[in-house]
Structure formats: C-alpha cells, structure tokens
Amino acid sequence: MDTTSTTPPQHKPGSKLRKRVADFFVDLYRIGGFTARFFKEAFVAPFELNELIRQCYQVGVRSLPLISLTGFIIGIIFTKQSRPSLMNFGATSWLPSLVSIAILKALAPMVTAIIASGKVGSGIGAELGSMRVTEQIDAMEVSGTNPFKYLVCTRVLATTLTIPLLATYTALIALLGAYLNISANEGISYSAFIGEVFEPIDFIDINQSLAKAIVFGFTIGLVGCYQGYHSNKGTEGVGKAANNAVVIAMFLVFIEEILIVQITGWFR
Amino acid sequence: MEKAKSHIDYNNAVISIRELQKSFGDYHVLRGIDLDIFQGENLVVLGRSGTGKSVLIKLISGLLRPDEGSINVLANDVLTLTDKELQQLRIRIGFSFQNSALYDSMTVRKNLEFPLVRNRKGITRKEINKAVEEVLDGVGLSQAINQMPSELSGGQRKRIGIARTLILNPEIMMYDEPTAGLDPITCIEINDLINEVQQRYHTSSIIITHDLTCAKSTGDRIAMLLDGQFQRVGSFDEIFETNDARVKPFYDYNFIQ
Numbered sequence: 001m002d003t004t005s006t007t008p009p010q011h012k013p014g015s016k017l018r019k020r021v022a023d024f025f026v027d028l029y030r031i032g033g034f035t036a037r038f039f040k041e042a043f044v045a046p047f048e049l050n051e052l053i054r055q056c057y058q059v060g061v062r063s064l065p066l067i068s069l070t071g072f073i074i075g076i077i078f079t080k081q082s083r084p085s086l087m088n089f090g091a092t093s094w095l096p097s098l099v100s101i102a103i104l105k106a107l108a109p110m111v112t113a114i115i116a117s118g119k120v121g122s123g124i125g126a127e128l129g130s131m132r133v134t135e136q137i138d139a140m141e142v143s144g145t146n147p148f149k150y151l152v153c154t155r156v157l158a159t160t161l162t163i164p165l166l167a168t169y170t171a172l173i174a175l176l177g178a179y180l181n182i183s184a185n186e187g188i189s190y191s192a193f194i195g196e197v198f199e200p201i202d203f204i205d206i207n208q209s210l211a212k213a214i215v216f217g218f219t220i221g222l223v224g225c226y227q228g229y230h231s232n233k234g235t236e237g238v239g240k241a242a243n244n245a246v247v248i249a250m251f252l253v254f255i256e257e258i259l260i261v262q263i264t265g266w267f268r
Numbered sequence: 269m270e271k272a273k274s275h276i277d278y279n280n281a282v283i284s285i286r287e288l289q290k291s292f293g294d295y296h297v298l299r300g301i302d303l304d305i306f307q308g309e310n311l312v313v314l315g316r317s318g319t320g321k322s323v324l325i326k327l328i329s330g331l332l333r334p335d336e337g338s339i340n341v342l343a344n345d346v347l348t349l350t351d352k353e354l355q356q357l358r359i360r361i362g363f364s365f366q367n368s369a370l371y372d373s374m375t376v377r378k379n380l381e382f383p384l385v386r387n388r389k390g391i392t393r394k395e396i397n398k399a400v401e402e403v404l405d406g407v408g409l410s411q412a413i414n415q416m417p418s419e420l421s422g423g424q425r426k427r428i429g430i431a432r433t434l435i436l437n438p439e440i441m442m443y444d445e446p447t448a449g450l451d452p453i454t455c456i457e458i459n460d461l462i463n464e465v466q467q468r469y470h471t472s473s474i475i476i477t478h479d480l481t482c483a484k485s486t487g488d489r490i491a492m493l494l495d496g497q498f499q500r501v502g503s504f505d506e507i508f509e510t511n512d513a514r515v516k517p518f519y520d521y522n523f524i525q
Contacts, residue, residue, distance in 0.1 A: 127373075130372075131371075134367060134369060134372070135365045135366075135367065135369040136369050136370075136371055136372070138326075138331055138363075138365070138369065139363070139365055139369035139370075139371075139432075140371075140382075141331060141358070142329050142331065142358050142361065142363040143358065143359070143363075143382070143383035143386075143387070143432070143433070143436070144355050144356070144358050144359040144383060144386065144387045144436070145382070145383065145386050145387075146351075146355065
C-alpha cells in the first residue's frame, strides 16, 4: 500500500510573512533602481522632445474634462457647505478667504493628483503593460531604440510638467465656482472677491502648492511607468499594472502631502 | 515556390555560440549549446514548445543574459558590449516576433518609419518615404500603408513585422515562429517571403519554428533542440532519418496525420 501522504506540504509558521517582507524589499530595491535610471537617462541626449510634447498633450487632454467639472463642483460645494458655519458667527465675509486657503493650499493639487492617478496613471500602467506583454517594448529595444528613454522618461517628465499646470487650472476653476456661488448669495463684486482670495495667501503657500503638484506628478508618472514596464502574466498582468498604478500612486500622494506640509511648516 | 540555391560562406560564421546555458529558477532551459550560423545561411531551430527556442534568439539579441557561455555576433562578443554598442549591433539584426509586436498606436507607415528615423540621423523625408514604399512593396502590402495594425490580418501583421526589420537592411534575420497561427496558404506565402528575404537582402537567418513545412521549405540546415541541447543538426532528411522517439513524432504529426 502506498503510504505517501497526499496532503499539501505544511509551510513553517511565518514563512508567508517572511516572503512578503522579502518581496517588499526586492520591490523597493527595483523601484529605487528604476528611479535612479530615470535620473540617469532623462537629462542626457538624445532627447525625445516630440514624444514628450505628445505625452504632455495626452496627459492634459485625458484629464481636462474631468478636472474642469470636479474643480467647478468642489468650488461651489465647499462654499455652500462652509457658509452655514460662518453665518453662525456672522462671518460670511470671510468665505472668499476660507475658500481660497482650502483650494489653493490643499484641494487643488490633491484633487488634481487623485484624478490624474485614476485617468493618467492607470492609462500609463495599462499602455506600457500591454506593450510589455505583446513584446512591443522588446521590439523597440531590438530595433536600436532605448525604450526606457522613449517610453518612461517622456511619460514621467510629461506628468511632472503637466500636473502642476492642471493643478493651477483646477484652482482657477474651483475659485470660479466659489465666486459664482458667493456672488449669487452675498452679491460680492469680482474685484472684491479676488482681493479677498489672495489676501491670506503668501509666497510660501504658492510654492508649497506647486511643489506638491510637481512631486505628485512625478510620483504618478513614475509609478504608472514602473507598474507597466514590469508587467507580466499576459492580460491579467496588464489589469494588475493599471490597478496598482492607481492604488500605489494615491497612497504615495497622501504620504507626500503630509511630508510636504510638514516640511514647509518648518520654513514659516 | 521552390527554394533557390543559397550562397553560403562556410568559412564565415556570423553567429557563434559556445557552451550557452540559461535557467529560469530551477528550470534549466538551455544546457550548454554550441552552434555556428554561417553567412548567407537559413538555419531552422526546431523543438517542442517550452524547449527554449525563443530564449535562444533573445539571448543572441541581448534581450536576455545567459548564465554561462559565450555569444559572438558579427564579430562582437554580445556579453561584453556596452549598452550603446549593443544598440548599434541590434540595428544589424532584424527580429521578427511571434505575434509581430507592431506598435498598435501607430499606422503601418509610422511603424516602418520608427526604426528608420531613430537610427539614420539626417535622413530626409523623401528618403524615408522611398524606403517605406520599397520595403512595403517587397512584402506585397503597399496598400496597407495607412492602416492601423488592428485592421490587418495575422498574415499581414507578420509581413509588416518583417518589413519593419528589413527597413534597416539587417545582416542577420531572426524569425520567432513565423508561421504560428496562420492558415496553410498564408504559411506558404510567409515561407516564400523568408526565402525571398534571404536572396534579396543576402541575410543569414535563424528561424524558430515547430512547423516542419516551414522548416523544410526555408531551412538550409536544421538544428533540433531537445532537452536543452542541440541533439541533431543537419539537413532536413538527415534530421528525420532516425527512430529517436523524441524526434519521430514531429515528422509523423506534420506529414502523416
């Protein structure tokens, strides 16, 4: 009689956890290498200017309709929701200042980054992932083109350059929404609104917002490219790359938001 | 179409492989391979799926790195080349992928222009158009110039994939499963195209396949990859004059069934 056991081999307790921790550090090492390679190749000739311009256009066009709508609605809703609290203190005249602090300092870069993670980051992850599994990246490599420079550097630079512009646009659209609401309810003039909007904002606030948008843009591009470039396992891998590009980028954006606010706080 | 006589220079090996080994984890794919491919020769690598045929040409083109052994291509030691040198060497090697690997966001014209524009600095628009039209005419698909890859049939995609590599006038061609997934008539057309490329462009080629019709009609020499090594190398008839149970089923399946 065959006495060989048919039960699956028992893993040692904690071996799964150890493997996950090891995988995490391997991933971290690879992301570090990927980032270093970006800095090594992005600023060395030949430059892929045409592709960079095309990617900037793609990033802008992909996100613009949704950012316009979201920015406008955020401006209106934030104003509407803040009004009752300020009314209790008879301070509705502070609405433009309150709205501008919230939008310019926090909401505009954050909302833009979240939308861009979903629209642009996932798009980059899926596009490069699909190119990886259909061997288009290999085809590029064997035809004497550096695919990292052509595909990764251009996309990361495009998100880094374009997302600050989109964040500025989001802020303006949100302020427009806020102005329309305040003007309809409080009857404030445009010039008075603008004056009050920029009154509580200083140079450090603007820089902080721009720095956030640049860092968020870099993160979204880099994570999307990393996930897509290292995609495998066929169509399942493409879906996973797109999904991971969104989830990881959003997580990092929140962490970066805290860090940047903390760091800029030291300069005040 | 009958294969025309090949002009092979047996004193000039364009690819020399020695003691090549490659493993993926515990799976030893290639276990010490020695092979020479001569100037003007079409060498067919036959073998079952998963035996490392595609791995072999990816090693030759530097897409993968071997664990052991040496690869010499056009008098260059592939393993010691810098990234830039490898890029220069790759321009001299054409690689036709199994699923064509056409850039699906570009038209056929853009697919063909892509390697040309990037590797021939100072080329004029007129020269680009001429090269694209010539190479498309060569594969018989002039009418597809403005089509997207998604609008092409499998056979057309293969032809465009081959045209994209030919546009750089490579000295060596590597075909990964050129007839996989195609109907018999299209297979014959692709086989003829491989022979035409050999004659017209004077290329040396490695053809990875498990299609014996393709092997017989395109190969000057066949190398049978079994258990990670070339067990049999020779003409088509020499390869299959055997009772080896690992070899016979190939022939029986292709020509008896």
